[in-house]
Amino acid sequence: MTITVTLNGKRITDDVAPDLLLYDWLRQKGCLSVKCGCETTNCGLCTVHVDGKPTLSCAMLAVRADKKTVTTLEGLQEEAIEFGGFMADEGAEQCGFCNPGFIMNVLAMKEEPDVYTWTDRQIKEYLEGNLCRCTGYAGHLRAIRRYLAARQEGMK
Ligand code: FES
Ligand code: FES
Structure with missing residues (x-):
């Protein structure tokens, strides 16, 4: 086909x-x-x-x-590198096998219309399909929070 x-x-x-x-x-x-x-x-x-x-x-x-x-x-190298920096700062980088799928989900999440008002629970639920979190759920959440805050700041 x-x-x-x-x-x-x-x-x-x-x-x-x-x-x-x-x-x-x-x-x-x-x-x-x-x-x-x-x-x-x-x-x-x-x-x-x-x-x-x-x-x-x-x-x-x-x-x-x-x-x-x-x-x-x-196709999202620049954005991935930017978010990866926040992950690294929080000591939350995943291995090369798990990182791409996790980052792709976060990069999609940031385009959700009301993401800047989301609770921690909403963020966790969005990412619940990413099974392996070897480097810890708390570090991921901190990195995502800081990433979203920086993006929001950049929009002002
Ligand atoms: S981060 Fe890759 S196996 Fe968990
Ligand atoms: S390989 Fe697709 S969800 Fe695991």
Whole structure:
């Protein structure tokens, strides 16, 4: 089947098998930030943005991405580095396997319309699909709070 996808700002047309997962297609296209930890929608490592919304690429067929915009960490380098700095400052960086999916979820979260008014509970619930938090939930929350505060300050 032929699909046309805007991947990290580049329009790509490709022939894919009907049962090819979006995760596998993205890896084929060189997006090696996208990791697979479970293939059963439990770990969040394979999170990418589809039309701006966080999506588990292990749970979506590549054909479903036809005519959509897909973004991986490769397409959000500047924002990822910025948020990564807050994670590092809080001693909360994840390993290279877990980091991409977690960062992709946070970068999607910051686009939610009312995120600056969210409670800690709302933030935790948004991130509940990211299973591994080896470096600690409290450090992640501090980093996200400081990141959102800095962004809000920058908007003034
Ligand atoms: S690999 Fe997709 S949720 Fe675990
Ligand atoms: S195994 Fe990667 S941070 Fe937990």
